[in-house]
Structure formats: structure tokens, C-alpha cells
Amino acid sequence: MHVTLLQTDLSWHNSVANRAALEERIFSLPEPTDLIVLPEMFTTGFTMDASNVAEPPNLTTFRWLKQMAAQTGAVVTGSYVVHEAGNYFNRLIWMQPDGQFDSYDKRHLFRMAGEDKVYTSGPRRIIKEWKGWRICPLICYDLRFPVWSRNRQNNSTDFAYDLLLYVANWPAARRTAWNTLLQARAIENLSYVVGVNRVGVDDNGNTYTGDSALIDFKGDVVYRHSDTEAIYQQTLSIDALRSFREKFPANLDADEFALHL
Numbered sequence: 001m002h003v004t005l006l007q008t009d010l011s012w013h014n015s016v017a018n019r020a021a022l023e024e025r026i027f028s029l030p031e032p033t034d035l036i037v038l039p040e041m042f043t044t045g046f047t048m049d050a051s052n053v054a055e056p057p058n059l060t061t062f063r064w065l066k067q068m069a070a071q072t073g074a075v076v077t078g079s080y081v082v083h084e085a086g087n088y089f090n091r092l093i094w095m096q097p098d099g100q101f102d103s104y105d106k107r108h109l110f111r112m113a114g115e116d117k118v119y120t121s122g123p124r125r126i127i128k129e130w131k132g133w134r135i136c137p138l139i140c141y142d143l144r145f146p147v148w149s150r151n152r153q154n155n156s157t158d159f160a161y162d163l164l165l166y167v168a169n170w171p172a173a174r175r176t177a178w179n180t181l182l183q184a185r186a187i188e189n190l191s192y193v194v195g196v197n198r199v200g201v202d203d204n205g206n207t208y209t210g211d212s213a214l215i216d217f218k219g220d221v222v223y224r225h226s227d228t229e230a231i232y233q234q235t236l237s238i239d240a241l242r243s244f245r246e247k248f249p250a251n252l253d254a255d256e257f258a259l260h261l
Contacts, residue, residue: 001133001163004033004074005232007212007225008042009200010169013053015043015080019064026068026076031233034131036068038078039167039198040140041090046169046202047081048118054083065095073097075130078167078196079106079139087120092137092167094128102126106139107148115141127161132238136161140168143181143195147259151189157252161191162241168197172209179211179224187219190245192236199229217241 006025011017026036040046043061044053055061061080069076079092090106105122109115125148128135142148143166153160164185170178178195186193192215199210213224214234223232245251 001131001236001238002031002034003163003194003214003234003236004029004036005194005196005212005214005223005230006036006038007196007199007210007230007232008039009229010039010042010045010198010202012045012203013047013049015053015055015061018043019061023064023068025231026072029072029231029233033072033074033233035135036072036074036076037165037167037194037196038076039196040079040169041081042078042167042198043080045198046113046206048114050081050083050088050118054081054088057082057084062093062095062101065093066099066101069095069097070099075128077137077165088118089122090115090119090139091122092139094126094137096130102128104137104139106142108141108145110141133163133236134159134161135163135165137165137167140166140170142166143168143170143178143185146185146188147257149185149189151191151251152254157254159190159245159251161189162238163192163194163236164189166193166195168195169202169208170197170211172207175209175211179213182213182215183219183221186215186217190217190241190248190251192217192241199227217244 082091214222
């Protein structure tokens with residue numbers, strides 16, 4: 001699996017400028033890729049002004065994602081603000097090159113910024129299969145909640161996913177938590193973990209240092225980049241992952257419990 005992480009600055013509430021900037025980076029990728037990961041709320045920055053920036057489902061940004069996926073032959077994923085059935089969602093779209101897609105609405109809403117007062121929480125997690133990999137995409141604050149990220153399939157000892165993704169607008173003030181928890185999620189779930197965060201300063205005065213990262217299944221940092229925009233591409237090994245899981249099957253000793261939604 002060849003993955004691409006796009007760490008970018010974002011123009012505040014300017015979806016046209018953000019899509020244009022991301023499109024330029026996508027079309028200038030040095031190598032072909034299977035998966036392109038964008039930040040959280042990549043069209044606007046992390047905003048509570050949902051009524052002024054939200055899009056209906058399947059409209060402008062959705063169509064742009066569909067175009068990017070078709071033209072690159074890769075899955076393109078990231079979140080933006082969607083208005084549907086009277087509610088606002090911080091919604092991640094998983095867009096495949098053939099136009100098939102799925103969506104994930106952020107489960108854990110960041111109450112310290114009032115996100116829980118503006119947006120509606122999602123009820124389900126998604127696991128997507130792509131190029132022989134099982135991939136679980138989540139959003140920002142979800143990173144703090146290990147139960148929601150847990151790598152279990154149908155209450156068995158089987159693995160639900162091979163790659164865990166987090167798209168984020170995670171501020172510099174809490175970068176230690178971001179860096180630490182990405183490694184923790186990889187270690188406890190015996191999985192590759194990718195976190196893609198933004199850089200720059202938003203109109204609320206929040207500074208973002210990026211720290212987008214690729215962590216392997218042992219918790220080792222394969223890549224981390226701070227402070228500036230960056231494009232990173234890497235090929236992940238499913239054979240190495242499976243070999244490590246066979247040698248170190250900690251999942252067989254995991255505690256049993258059920259998550260009641």
C-alpha cells in the first residue's frame with residue numbers, strides 16, 4: 001500500500017482556495033499512490049461557523065473528491081462540513097477512483113471548542129477494504145478515545161483493520177498528546193497508524209505545527225514532520241505487519257468488553 005500524507009496550511013473559510021491549493025499538490029505528487037490523506041475540515045479550517053460554510057451532501061467538495069480520486073487512481077479522504085437533514089456534520093468522505101464512497105461522521109466532538117453544540121455526532125465507525133488492506137479512518141479528537149479505535153472484529157480476537165487513519169486540526173498547544181497518542185494507538189492495536197494534521201494559524205488565533213506522522217505496528221516513528229507544509233509518500237508492507245502479529249499476538253490476551261451505542 002502506497003500512502004500519501006498532505007500536510008498543508010488552510011485558508012480560513014475559503015473552500016475555493018483550499019481545493020485549488022490541494023489540487024495543485026495532488027497533481028504534482030512525485031510518485032503514483034494508492035491513498036491520499038487530507039487534514040480535517042480541509043476546505044475551511046476547524047470552524048464552529050457551520051451555517052456559513054456547510055455544503056449539502058454530494059455537491060461541490062464531494063464532486064471534487066470524486067474527480068481527484070478518478071484522476072489519480074487513488075482513494076482520497078479527508079473531512080469537511082456537511083449540512084444534511086437539519087444537522088451539521090464534521091464528515092469524512094472515503095472516495096474511491098471508481099466513484100464508490102463511504103462517509104464517517106466524527107464521533108467525539110471537541111466540547112472545549114463548542115463542537116458538540118454545533119455538530120451532530122456520528123453513530124458508526126467504518127472499516128474500508130482497499131488494495132488488500134483494511135483501513136479505519138477517524139477524525140482528530142477521536143484519537144483520545146482508545147475504545148473507539150480498538151482493533152477488534154465482532155468481539156473476537158480477529159483484527160478489524162491493518163491501518164488506522166486520523167485526519168486532524170490539532171493545535172500546537174496539545175502537540176505532546178497528539179504525538180504520544182498516535183504511537184500508543186499503533187502499539188496497542190498492532191497496526192500502522194497515520195495522522196495528518198494542518199499547519200499555520202487560523203482566524204481564531206490557534207497555531208498548528210502539523211506533526212503529521214506515520215507510525216509502524218511496533219510504535220516506531222517512520223515519519224514525522226513539523227511546522228511547515230509537506231508531502232510524504234511511503235509504501236507500507238502487509239507482510240511485515242502480518243509477520244509481527246504472528247510473532248507478538250498480544251491481541252489474544254485482550255480484555256473482553258462491549259461498546260453500547
